[in-house]
Amino acid sequence: xxxxxxxxxxxxxxxxxxxxxxxxxxxxxxxxxxxxxxxxxxxxxxxxxxxxxxxxxxxxxxxxxxxxxxxxxxxxxxxxxxxxxxxxxxxxxxxxxxxxxxxxxxxxxxxxxxxxxxxxxxxxxxxxxxxxxxxxxxxxxxxxxxxxxxxxxxxxxxxxxxxxxxxxxxxxxxxxxxxxxxxxxxxxxxxxxxxxxxxxxxxxxxxxxxxxxxxxxxxxxxxxxxxxxxxxxxxxxxxxxxxxxxxxxxxxxxxxxxxxxxxxxxxxxxxxxxxxxxxxxxxxxxxxxxxxxxxxxxxxxxxxxxxxxxxxxxxxxxxxxxxxxxxxxxxxxxxxxxxxxxxxxxxxxxxxxxxxxxxxxxx
Numbered sequence: 001x002x003x004x005x006x007x008x009x010x011x012x013x014x015x016x017x018x019x020x021x022x023x024x025x026x027x028x029x030x031x032x033x034x035x036x037x038x039x040x041x042x043x044x045x046x047x048x049x050x051x052x053x054x055x056x057x058x059x060x061x062x063x064x065x066x067x068x069x070x071x072x073x074x075x076x077x078x079x080x081x082x083x084x085x086x087x088x089x090x091x092x093x094x095x096x097x098x099x100x101x102x103x104x105x106x107x108x109x110x111x112x113x114x115x116x117x118x119x120x121x122x123x124x125x126x127x128x129x130x131x132x133x134x135x136x137x138x139x140x141x142x143x144x145x146x147x148x149x150x151x152x153x154x155x156x157x158x159x160x161x162x163x164x165x166x167x168x169x170x171x172x173x174x175x176x177x178x179x180x181x182x183x184x185x186x187x188x189x190x191x192x193x194x195x196x197x198x199x200x201x202x203x204x205x206x207x208x209x210x211x212x213x214x215x216x217x218x219x220x221x222x223x224x225x226x227x228x229x230x231x232x233x234x235x236x237x238x239x240x241x242x243x244x245x246x247x248x249x250x251x252x253x254x255x256x257x258x259x260x261x262x263x264x265x266x267x268x269x270x271x272x273x274x275x276x277x278x279x280x281x282x283x284x285x286x287x288x289x290x291x292x293x294x295x296x297x298x299x300x301x302x303x304x305x306x307x308x309x310x311x312x313x314x315x316x317x318x319x320x321x322x323x324x325x326x327x328x329x330x331x332x333x334x335x336x337x338x339x340x341x342x343x344x345x346x347x348x349x350x351x352x353x354x355x356x357x358x359x360x361x362x363x
Contacts, residue, residue, distance in 0.1 A: 003046075003297060004069040005276055006094055007206075009103035010124050014208040014241035018103055019072040021244035022269050040072040046277075046284070047270045048295055050327050050357065054286060055293045057335045064294040066284055068273055071097055091135050091198065099202040099276050102128060102234075103241075106221035107210040121207070121224045126176070129232075132198040133173050140166055140173070143195055162191045169197075181232050202279040203234040204272060211240045214262045235275045239268040283356035286327060287311070288336075304352040308362040320363050322348045327357040 009015040023042025045065035055063045073093040094100065104121045144166050150159050165188050169179050178199030184192065192200065207222045216222045216238030229236045240262075247255055247267055259267065266274075277283070281300045285307060286293065298307050304324075309316030329344040330336065336359075339345050354360070 002043075002067050002069055003099070003273075003276060003280070003282065004071065004097045005099050005101055005272075006071045006073045006097035007101045007103060008073050008094070008128060010105075010127060013103050013105035013124070015103045016072060017245060018101075018206060018208065018239070018241040018268070019070060021241060021248050022070050022272070024245070024248040042070050042072075043067050044070065044269065046273055046295065046297070047267075048284060050284075050286070050331075051293060051295055053331050054288050054327065054359070057331060058288045058290065058293050060288070060290055060293045062292045064292055066295040066297045068276070070101075073097075091131075094132070094198050094201070095196065097201070099204065099280055101204050101206050101272060101276075103206045103208055104221075104225050106207045106216075106219060106225065106238075107213065109210070119221060121221050122228055125205070125225070125228050129178055129199070130176070133176070133178060136179065136197045136199050137170075137173055139195065139197060140169060144170075158191075161187065162194070165191055166195075169195075178232060180234075202276070203229075203232065204275050204279065205229050205234055205236045206241075206268070206272065207236055207238045208241050209238055211243045211262070214238070214240055214243065215264055235279060237268065237271050237275055239271070241268075244268045283354075285354050285356070285358040285360055287361070288330070288359050298354060300356075302354050303350065304348055304354060304360070304362070305350050307354045307360065311362070315362050319350065322352060322363065323361040324348050324352070325359050326355070327359055330359050 007015055007019050019040075019042070023044055044067065046068055048065065051063060051065055071093055102125070104124055105119055106121055108119055144163070147159055147163050147166065150156065151163065168182065172179060172182055179195075179197045180200050180203065205225050205228070207216065207219075207225045209216045209219055209222060213219050213222075219238070222236070222238050226236050228234075243258075243262065244267065247258055248269075250258060255267070259265070282297055283300050284295050284297060286295055288294075296307070296310050298310055304322040305316050305319040308319050308322065323345055324347075325336065325339045325345045329339050329342075333339040333342055333344065336345065
């Protein structure tokens, strides 16, 4: 599964600058070059040092990293939920992504005019959230109409439970809170599958700061974003879109020096992807052989047959067992043969739950 992340934000917050920097950062992957599928979609690799370590041992013909699609979603204006500006396009793209990176302006620059005249992260976040909430209110109203009709045809505990859930979400919307800010029971989470709400999507706030503010400790605008994120169960990544554009053009050695000068441990791309994986409960397993070393993205808790199905549906249907070795054991023992000699290769059945970093050979 390819992770698909939408980048949203008001005009002049650095959204397109960040998108261009992130997608350019993937261009140096010789075996998986930067690819523009569409004028506003870019595919980049998932940074993972384990992949090269495996390739150094397996010496495959090709290396295939996991990928992330970044979508530079059409700019939002107030009234998007009613089709204002590019509102319909904006909402349609939001529905298609797994997670949202909401770029929030946290810098002052008189040469870059803010759409409302001044910098106020809380207000900007509220503008975007309101449009998503208004769109979700329509979705919720349609679902509620169907539920009321179902209830008239006869009593049903499941219908009443879902009605209670919609009422709770409606109350949150009335208070200006997105659906993702609420806590849900396991049964409610199952019912939410009937509600494709935009405000249920995981959110990462990219607090776009000036380079001089990195790593952004004490920036009052960033602290305002953190306060909003806490209430919304979102994450915050301070980032300088302009610096990311510079970093994307550097070789690895210069990149490390640049990051060290800014007191940063990783690029914005790395930090955003890690955050998205964490929020969505994703992880990586590998296949390694003479033809290719490849990274695959799955959800935490995936069992071996379903992981095999990510490679090919026939593998899941015909699954018998999986040979599993951890990435650490594979590299420490110099490959599969060495790991097998040490008894580190395990045969696992249909109930095996995959772990991050597993190298799998499905039979």
